[in-house]
Amino acid sequence: MSAAGRPSAPTRAPALKILLVEDDRQLSSILLRALAEEGHAVDLVEDGGLALTRCLRIGYDVVLLDWMLPSIDGLSVCRALRAAGSTVAILMLTARTEVQERIAGLDAGADDFLPKPFDLDELLARVRTLGRRCRSARYLEAGAMRIDRLRRVAMMGGELLDLTPREFLLLQLLVSDAGRVVTRADILQKVWTPTTGGGVVEVNVKNLRTKLGEHEWRVETVRGIGYRWRDTE
Structure with missing residues (x-):
């Protein structure tokens, strides 16, 4: 993952409330800093079970969800959230790059899938895209x-x-x-x-x-x- 030589930041999108679910502390530290610089409010958890509890209790805009986690893996967390009716935008992060595993993540209800190692700018761009999508679909009026x-x-x-x-x-x-x-x-x-x-x-x-x-x-x-x-x- 590289942040070197990053171009000028695009016009800042509205701040998002993000849950980062990642047990790699070096990676999570980099992501926390980058997301905060984008103006987002970010919570960090390192455990799948805690992530599920948080998501069902707190209204997040986007969840950055690692596949391999303690307690409950990211794929199971994703399935459980969708089964509970959660519509939060989910971006799965994983070292698994096989096509069938990507398909499994999307079938479990993930909105997007980013294999590790990834470019930091690409992750931030995908977060912005998911943020726009969830904002537009957030409200239902009649x-x-x-x-x-x-x-x-x-x-x-x-x-x-x-x-x-x-x-x-x-x-x-x-x-x-x-x-x-x-x-x-x-x-x-x-x-x-x-x-x-x-x-x-x-x-x-x-x-x-x-x-x-x-x-x-x-x-x-x-x-x-x-x-x-x-x-x-």
């Missing part, structure tokens, strides 16, 4: 509803909704398909599992409507099929 996918919070008419993780995923699914019917089967598939009892959907829809208060009418029941998010009464 009428008075605004969902922040990264922070995993939702606001209705400027008021923050107190939602459980499953209620948030249910709301996000309905709002992303606003005006169209989302079947119970689709809800079970994307929020729970296909084998989960259907009653859990009704219970969570009821709870979601309660938390929406005067906006409960927005979650419309389409009898015998599923539910639809409405923007107008």
Whole structure:
């Protein structure tokens, strides 16, 4: 990895909140300094299990994820994050260069893949690209509803909704398909599992409507099929 002879820095992109998951302390020190110089806020962890916990609790923009880690490897961390519904941008860093292993990383849910050793400027450019991509896809809006996918919070008419993780995923699914019917089967598939009892959907829809208060009418029941998010009464 070389930073020598670097050209003038491009116009600085908006600062990102980044989680660096790397157990090579010499490399992590270089990356921490370079990312800080770009204006980013960076947290460092050296363990896959801790990385998973942090990502599910804190709203990061980008995760730089090493493949070979103590406790839980990067590939498993990536899979677990996607299974939990996380949409954080993930750039996997690894000494594994075989095509099949790159494919495995992308299939696990990584957004990009950078083999070691890498050029520092290339890594910073990829971080900027992922940052632009996640910013553009971060917010979901429908009428008075605004969902922040990264922070995993939702606001209705400027008021923050107190939602459980499953209620948030249910709301996000309905709002992303606003005006169209989302079947119970689709809800079970994307929020729970296909084998989960259907009653859990009704219970969570009821709870979601309660938390929406005067906006409960927005979650419309389409009898015998599923539910639809409405923007107008």
